[in-house]
Structure formats: structure tokens, C-alpha cells
Amino acid sequence: MNETHDPGLKSWVESANTETCDFPIQNLPYGVFSRADAPAPRVGVAIGDQVLDLAAAEAAGLLPGGGGLFSNPAINTLMARGAALWAEMRLALSRMLRQGARPRPELLTPMTDATLHLPFEVTEYTDFYASREHATNVGSMFRDPANALMENWLHMPVGYNGRASTVVVSGTDIQRPCGQIKPPHTDQPTYAASAKLDIELEMGAVVGTPSEMGAPLSVAEADAMIFGYVLLNDWSARDVQVWEYQPLGPFQAKAFATTISPWVVTQEALAPFRTPGPVQDPQPLPYLRQQGPHNFDINLTVTMQPAGTTQPSTICRTSFKHMYWSSAQQLAHHAGSGCAMRTGDLLGSGTISGAAKGSLGSLLELTWNGRDPLQLADGSERTFIEDGDRLTLSGHCQGDGYRIGFGQAAGTVLPAAAV
Amino acid sequence: MNETHDPGLKSWVESANTETCDFPIQNLPYGVFSRADAPAPRVGVAIGDQVLDLAAAEAAGLLPGGGGLFSNPAINTLMARGAALWAEMRLALSRMLRQGARPRPELLTPMTDATLHLPFEVTEYTDFYASREHATNVGSMFRDPANALMENWLHMPVGYNGRASTVVVSGTDIQRPCGQIKPPHTDQPTYAASAKLDIELEMGAVVGTPSEMGAPLSVAEADAMIFGYVLLNDWSARDVQVWEYQPLGPFQAKAFATTISPWVVTQEALAPFRTPGPVQDPQPLPYLRQQGPHNFDINLTVTMQPAGTTQPSTICRTSFKHMYWSSAQQLAHHAGSGCAMRTGDLLGSGTISGAAKGSLGSLLELTWNGRDPLQLADGSERTFIEDGDRLTLSGHCQGDGYRIGFGQAAGTVLPAAAV
Numbered sequence: 001m002n003e004t005h006d007p008g009l010k011s012w013v014e015s016a017n018t019e020t021c022d023f024p025i026q027n028l029p030y031g032v033f034s035r036a037d038a039p040a041p042r043v044g045v046a047i048g049d050q051v052l053d054l055a056a057a058e059a060a061g062l063l064p065g066g067g068g069l070f071s072n073p074a075i076n077t078l079m080a081r082g083a084a085l086w087a088e089m090r091l092a093l094s095r096m097l098r099q100g101a102r103p104r105p106e107l108l109t110p111m112t113d114a115t116l117h118l119p120f121e122v123t124e125y126t127d128f129y130a131s132r133e134h135a136t137n138v139g140s141m142f143r144d145p146a147n148a149l150m151e152n153w154l155h156m157p158v159g160y161n162g163r164a165s166t167v168v169v170s171g172t173d174i175q176r177p178c179g180q181i182k183p184p185h186t187d188q189p190t191y192a193a194s195a196k197l198d199i200e201l202e203m204g205a206v207v208g209t210p211s212e213m214g215a216p217l218s219v220a221e222a223d224a225m226i227f228g229y230v231l232l233n234d235w236s237a238r239d240v241q242v243w244e245y246q247p248l249g250p251f252q253a254k255a256f257a258t259t260i261s262p263w264v265v266t267q268e269a270l271a272p273f274r275t276p277g278p279v280q281d282p283q284p285l286p287y288l289r290q291q292g293p294h295n296f297d298i299n300l301t302v303t304m305q306p307a308g309t310t311q312p313s314t315i316c317r318t319s320f321k322h323m324y325w326s327s328a329q330q331l332a333h334h335a336g337s338g339c340a341m342r343t344g345d346l347l348g349s350g351t352i353s354g355a356a357k358g359s360l361g362s363l364l365e366l367t368w369n370g371r372d373p374l375q376l377a378d379g380s381e382r383t384f385i386e387d388g389d390r391l392t393l394s395g396h397c398q399g400d401g402y403r404i405g406f407g408q409a410a411g412t413v414l415p416a417a418a419v
Numbered sequence: 420m421n422e423t424h425d426p427g428l429k430s431w432v433e434s435a436n437t438e439t440c441d442f443p444i445q446n447l448p449y450g451v452f453s454r455a456d457a458p459a460p461r462v463g464v465a466i467g468d469q470v471l472d473l474a475a476a477e478a479a480g481l482l483p484g485g486g487g488l489f490s491n492p493a494i495n496t497l498m499a500r501g502a503a504l505w506a507e508m509r510l511a512l513s514r515m516l517r518q519g520a521r522p523r524p525e526l527l528t529p530m531t532d533a534t535l536h537l538p539f540e541v542t543e544y545t546d547f548y549a550s551r552e553h554a555t556n557v558g559s560m561f562r563d564p565a566n567a568l569m570e571n572w573l574h575m576p577v578g579y580n581g582r583a584s585t586v587v588v589s590g591t592d593i594q595r596p597c598g599q600i601k602p603p604h605t606d607q608p609t610y611a612a613s614a615k616l617d618i619e620l621e622m623g624a625v626v627g628t629p630s631e632m633g634a635p636l637s638v639a640e641a642d643a644m645i646f647g648y649v650l651l652n653d654w655s656a657r658d659v660q661v662w663e664y665q666p667l668g669p670f671q672a673k674a675f676a677t678t679i680s681p682w683v684v685t686q687e688a689l690a691p692f693r694t695p696g697p698v699q700d701p702q703p704l705p706y707l708r709q710q711g712p713h714n715f716d717i718n719l720t721v722t723m724q725p726a727g728t729t730q731p732s733t734i735c736r737t738s739f740k741h742m743y744w745s746s747a748q749q750l751a752h753h754a755g756s757g758c759a760m761r762t763g764d765l766l767g768s769g770t771i772s773g774a775a776k777g778s779l780g781s782l783l784e785l786t787w788n789g790r791d792p793l794q795l796a797d798g799s800e801r802t803f804i805e806d807g808d809r810l811t812l813s814g815h816c817q818g819d820g821y822r823i824g825f826g827q828a829a830g831t832v833l834p835a836a837a838v
Contacts, residue, residue, distance in 0.1 A: 123584070124543070124582065124583055124584060129667060139666075142666075143666070150665055150666060152599075152601075152608075152662055152663060152665070155599065155601075155608050156599050156608075156663065158663070158666075158667055158670075159667065159670055160579065160580070160667035160668050160670055161579070161580035161581060161582055161670065161674075162580060163543065163580055163758055164543055165542070165543060165632070165758065165759040165760065165761050165764075166632050166757075166758055166759050168632075175632075175633040175757055177756040177757050178635060178755065178756065178757070179755060179756045180571075180574065180575050180704065180752075180755070182571075182574075188701075189571075189574050189575075189704065190704070191704045191705065191706045191755070213584070213585050213587075213675075213676070214594040214675075214836065215836075216597065216836065237756070240756065243571055244571060244575065244577070245666065245667075245668075246569055246571070246666075247558075247561070247562070247569060247577075247664065247665075247668070248548060248577055248578065248579040248664075248668040248669065249579050249664075249666070249667040249668020249669075250667065250668075251577075251578055251579055251580070252752070252753070252755055252756035252758065253756070255580075255753070255756050255757075255758035256632075256633075256756040256757040256758055257632070257757075282607075285599065285608065285609070285610045286610070287610045333599075333671070334671070334674075336597065336598060336599070336610070336671055337596040337597065337598045337656070337659065337671035337672070337674050337675040338585075338594055338596050338597070338674075338675040338676075338836070339582055339584065339585055339671065339674035339675055340584040340585050341584065342584050345584075417633065417634070417635065417757070
């Protein structure tokens, strides 16, 4: 904890000083933006309803690090430099943006004029399965309710490698995928548009500093490598998934798109919101044991808004704090075989489902595979996503008089390509 | 077929003109090399026992493409430019290296003086499961001999996303991985060095030109995007795999290392060795149907050589032609959901096992999970790999008086890190 976390801090950017602003001076998340009159994307930091141009600030000699951190339109260079510089940069930005510092409006772009891009180059994308409630629910539906949780689940953060080429930033339209589907009670599969398109509400941990091939990590070492977090929607085609996933896991059912929020909220900004996760019983093996709180209390919501309507319906409210396995444990497990981790690796937490019905992080669970349709505000019903629906993930940590917000991870579903 | 395939062609590099040379003028595979007196890696082409420096040849104005293709130590730039330039480059190199052309010894480095590096930046790595014999054998051992082949297997090329960060070039030592293992007849897993370290004999297809997100590919389009092939050893920790792989597939059991051969043999060089694969029954869905021969008749061998011995023992002889699903079908399936494919994506074929006992591409199958040890030339026995063992994959297509060789994908296993 240091001066950048002081709840009393205010910014000379007045819009940052309201209680419900996602981007107060205690947050300072990094992203990549462009504007119509300056179309080359560059790194910025969100403050209130503005973006501070870090490429320009660096060029003006206002930032630590020796230069060259923001000459690429991605934060990978900063992330690779390590935690000492991350802290130094945060402190410099906090001091630059505080009330009392010299205002620098020439470095600001209103968010309404900014186009946001992927904030980092996604090196590889891994997805986990770390909510006990979600794993139990899916196991009940896909396999056997009596043995929903597999035997390995309580011993390791189960995960699989996902597809990095289709990680997109919030706002990108999502084309309904086609895939191989075998409807129940039929003999033959078909190749068709998915009829069970779903979301998965997740957080994504972003690896900052790399690890060497052949070098396992402790949970503490793994935790220190995580630069920050984003909201993550692991779009899933359930009908493709159930036919393809045995024995090698999900593949094309999740390869078509993954949406992340545009601002990477640093782990340092989240430090005041660390909280213990659920008690882990059985005790994890030594390589997975963690000291201190490694979960984060991030309030999460999902809304669904049909095309042509004006009112989004909230379909899920939950918290990241419920996750059984922490992101640090996931990263330690990932490197446990000697797998090299790299700057820009993205680790999806797995679907975040709580115990209550309204806290489930996928339509698969919310509608129990279509059996119990959701009622939306406009009077329509949903089992899975229909064309034109807009799905939006939001999240924030609630501080004393301020919040650390993530913005949104949103996408509108477009019709499938012709088969 | 064009003049570069003429079996009668000879090179002014005399060592390229012997019948058993892997790198005759009909081959012309691309790699990346350095030498002690010129340590910056650069692209080269193998010819006989020499490497032709393409960065130097380009700088001398001897190559098509307009320059800049070989300024990076990777062939990704060339691959991204597309098939017309690939053919033009091959023709130019063939004409430059032929008997009768002006010899350019100043562009040559003896292979014995060359250090070989990864030939391309591996963007993402995907691994398939496309040998019917292998899938049947593994299904029998890991699951149920009566239902060894899962219902989806005959309808799609089953695959999963692997880990790109640990793809290494032939010659790189492989540290025995640790991982979470639950021995049979025990209640609790442990974290320990793998006791069932294995190989998987595969070919790797290298994606040359990219495809867009949301744009499925026909098999013909997919085939045209493949730049070339390498040998690929998908090292596998079987004891880790059997405990972790349900329900999301292999993860740390295969994340610690994948070895590829240093020379990318172009699909164009392999054209004379195209052959039909096994008859596919049931007929694949339309998006997976292929016209003409899409398999390749590549003779493959695996040798194992214990530390301190001089004689490698051949433990497997097979051919790539046996694969049920072709690499082009795999790539079409991979893009079937709209998954974007990128230059440098590596697609492992899956373990290449034939029907005969000596043609099985993994120790898991060769020893039937350790039940039937192998006898090696030095009198020792093996179930799985022991520390110090060197495993070497080799492959070539047999032409009329020449061969198109792949060189080797070799690695020596070192002891695990201390747990």
C-alpha cells in the first residue's frame, strides 16, 4: 500500500472525482487508443472521462523508464520491464494527475473521441475452470450429476490452451460461429450455425514479466509476474462444444472470439481489494500453496440487450472473490511442467459463478441448458444468444468513496456467415 | 509440377548430388542459421552439406521479392507474401544453384559450421489426433478398448491448442518435466518428475498465408495456405496426462517442450510425393471434403540412443501417408468456426502410427504403456525415456535417384529440476 491508494486523492481532471467513476486517480489503467485526427494507436491511461496520452507524455520527458516504453501501440514493453518500473510509473502518473499538480490538458483526449484498441499483444491465451459452482453445474449437464466434479478438480487448477488470434477488444462485433454439431437423437453431425451461442463471464490475468522454459514458479513468484487484469468474455458455442470436446478438450467451440475490456487494471491498483478465496480442502500440494489473500473482490455484472431495445437486462451479478483457484495459483500450475510464460500471456480465470441462481456466469447455467428461459426487460425470453443481442460485462471494486472500475467488455452478435 | 522437380537436376554444390543426401537441388528447404564468426542469425537454404545465405543473396540483388524478405531471422516475412512469391523464389534458387550456373561459394557456409535456430516465429501451435491407429491404441489404454475410438473421431479432425512458447529447434536438450501425478492405487496426487516421459512422432504443417477472423476455409484454400512441413516431436508426460486431461484436454503434460526440425521443407518440394490417404468412411461433411491426393508419402524413423552408447536403435518406421485426416483438412476444420489463422501457426499432425507393431509413433504404444519393454542395441531395455536418452526423428520422401529429406528432430533428455 502506498500513497497512490489514498482514498482522499483527487485529480485535476474533475470527472475522475465522482464516486461512480470507473477511472479515478486510484485506478490509472493502461490501454491503447487512437483518434480521428491522430489515427496511429498509442498507449494511454484512463482518468475520469479522459485518456492521457503516454506516448506524448514520454516524448515530453515526463515519465520514468528512460524512454521507448510507449513507442509501440501496446503495453508489452512496459510489462516486460518488471514490477519496480510498474510501481515507479504509477507513482509518476498519480503525482502528475493530482489536484495541485500542473494541469496538462494538452495531453488529454475525451473518451468520446477515442477509439480503443487491444491494450496488449496477446502472446498466448489460456483458459481455466476455477469456479467450483461452474464446474459442478457444467459437469452435471454435460456428464453425470452424481459425479459432476472430476476427481482432479480439487487438486489442480484445471485449464487448457485457448486461441490467441481471435482475442478482440470490447465493441468488436461477434459473428455467430458455424461448427460441427450433432443434435440429440440424430445419427449424423452437420456443419451449421451454432444454435447455442453463450457467454462466459471471466476475468483475464495478464502476464507481465516472463519465465524461463524449465523453470517452475512458486505461487508468490507467479503473483509478482501478473501485471494486471481485464474483463473477459469467453464466447462459447455449446452445441459445438459438447460434440467436439472429448477427449482433447474445447477447440472450435471457443476459437471464434474472446472479448476483453480495453483497460488493463494493474494488480497494484487492485491491492486494497485482495481477499481470501474459499477454503481449499484438501490442502493443495506445496507447489500450489499460497500465503495471504490472492483473490480480489471485484463486483461483476452481465447485461443482455436485444437489437432495437433501449434497456439492457441484468442477467448476472457476482464477484470474482468466489473463485476456488486464484490466478496466481493458475499461473504457478501453468509453469509447473517447465512451460515458459511470456509477456502478454492472457490467463482466463474460468467462468465466475456464485452459488445463487442470479450469480451464474453463463447462459448454459442461467437457463440450465435452455430448460428455464430468462425473462428480459422488453418482455422477450432467451435461452441462448439471438442475433442482434448485445452482451456486456462490467466490473468494479468498491472503495471508500471511489471505485476501481474495469469499464466494459461488450459485443453484439451478428448473423452467421452463409454455410 | 515444374522444372524445379526434374529428377535429373544437379547442383554445382557437389555434395547435393548423392542419392542419399537430404538436401538435393529438388528440395531447397528454408532455415535460420548463424556461425561463430557471424553470430547474428539469418535465413538460409540447405543445399547438400552447405547452407546458402539468403540475407546475403538478397543484399546482393540475386533474389526476387523486392528486398526485405530476409532482414529478420525468421521466414515469416517470406511466408506471409504468398504462394506466387514462394514459387518464384524456389525457381530463382533452383536456377542459381544448378550445374552450369555461376558458382557462388562466397554465399555458402558448411553445415558443420552452422548453428541452426528455429526457422520461423511460431505464432500458435495446435496439435491434432489424426492417425486412426494411434487414436484407437490410446483410447484402448486410457479409456475403454471396446469403445476406443470416440464417436466424433471419424467425423472431424479432433485437435486442441498446444503451447507455442516451448517449441524448440532440434538439438535443444529437454529437461524431464515435473507435474502433478496420481499413481494408480493411491488416494492423493503428488508433484514429481514424470516417470513416463514419451515422444510423439508427428509432422508439423506451417501456415504461410493468414486467414481472416470469421472466414471459414475450404480444404483447397487451406491447402494453398500451407507453406511447408517439419518433423515434430510432441514430447509427452503420460503420467501427468492421464491425471489432468479430463475434461479439458492435455495441458502441462505437453507444455514443457515440442521439438521441430530446423528446415522447413516446402509444400512445393513435396508435390511429387502427394498420395491419397485412407478411404474416409463415413464421407466427411462438405466443409471437410478434399479433391485429389492430400497426404504425403514421407518415410519416417525414430531412434533412441542411451547416454554413453554409440549405436542408436531404430524403434519405429512408418510413413506420413497413413494419416486418416490430412493437414489441409485439419486447417479447414481449424478455421471452420471463423478462427483466424496466422502466418507462423504450426499444426502438429498427431502421432503417426501405422498398423504394424514396429510402426507405432510413441513409446506408450510401442511398449503398451510399459507392459512390453523395448530391447535396445546395447542390450538395455526401455519402457519410457530415461535420463540421457537421445531421441531422434528423421524423415524423407524417396524420389527417383534423389530424396527430399527433412533432416532430424533430435533431443537429449536431461534430469528433472529438483522438486
